[in-house]
Amino acid sequence: MVKQRKKEENCKIDAQSLSPLKSRLPKIADEIIESCSDQECYTHIDYEPIPSKEGVIEIIDRLREILFPGYFARGKIDPLNLKYAVGQSATTLFDMLSEQICHSIRHDCWRYDQPCSDCDEQGYRLALQFLETIPGLRKALAADVRATYEGDPAAKSTDEIIFSYPGILAITVYRIAHLLLNLGVPLLPRIMTEYAHSTTGIDI
Template identity: 35%
Template sequence: MNQKSIIEQIQTNKKHPNLKFSIKEKTEEFTRKLFFTLFDVDTEVAENIEKLEKQFQELADLVCWEPDKPCRDIWQEYLERLPEILKKLNKDAEAIAQNDPAANSVEEVYLSYPGFFAIAIYRLSHEFYEFGLPLVPRLMTEFAHRLTGTDINPGAQIGTPFFIDHATGVVIGETAIIKDNVKIYQGVTLGALYVDRKMRSIKRHPTIEKNVTIYANATILGGETTIGANSIIGGNVWLTASVPQGSMVSHNPQINIKNTSEK
């Protein structure tokens, strides 16, 4: 097969005219600038808001290829929501600083906590998801996922404050509902019982009520599963059914310890 034939076959099989990887690159640039605009004291707000608007307009033109979806019109309303989003994120950061003994300052939380970064990008993407903006919300959270190991679908509903400790391996599904003052540790999954395209419009991820703590590697599955308020879910627990408020759920594995120094 000659090179011309190979090129023709590749071109023939590039079937998606709107599949442009520049969308991903531009979304990541936009997300980074948005984060710095909100938090970095040396980043000038007014100047960057103008730059963000231009970046958003470029993104809107790339992702809204259906003519009946005027995505550019979203920007002004999104901009009006930014102060409230920032208030929520400041509460998240303050709660982490006040409750985590490893945090030496709130600045440390903003600069070094992967869980906070993942929450921040989730909250910033969630509003775009609510507006129905295609692709961009998911690409924003996937950007955070790649950097932090924390996978939060932009469709999830998450209260304030929210704390993800250590962050790595956390998965929060699209229809999960998390109420105020919830804390989860690394490796926690809030997922669906099974995957079926027919369930697209159905709640398939759990509800976590207020003041719940979920320890490392716990798995909670199912749209009808509710963790009652003020409950503690222990590490490595597997749940597919609801638990009442004030519950303590634990997993007790059998551990055998052998002293190899004895003869």
């Protein structure tokens, strides 16, 4: 009982000693905000949203679910639910991709002082055009997987290649980014390729 009381007293003392330190935080926050007005301090404090790196990574993950059905799925996929699962993933991907494309177009307009019109419509149109390239993209990636498997004596299966080889992840992301770049989508391709480079160490 005595030890418990002593412990509670020590905790109270610790909290009291912390108070003067925390009281300095508002001043620090004010100084941080003030520094944002410095032209050499890079910020994006505006009403227009910018592309989200986390959102772009989520798009890559969703795409891998569609490009390699069953390998990276969030649930079990079988022949009976394949159409539903792919349809659901494609719908989610369309919403996510069109939003990020729209943000990237608006960012370009804002950054380079360009007239911006119909950003939402462009986002939807370009996202749909990208989704239409997925069958061809799957064929290209299937060839990449086969070539990697045939060129690596240590590989035991194509499953191993798809699941674990950083090279396939890098190639997948770079192919996605290249298609978006060809469609004229700004910024997102660069975010994707730099993410792949930082994740795998591979620069294509």
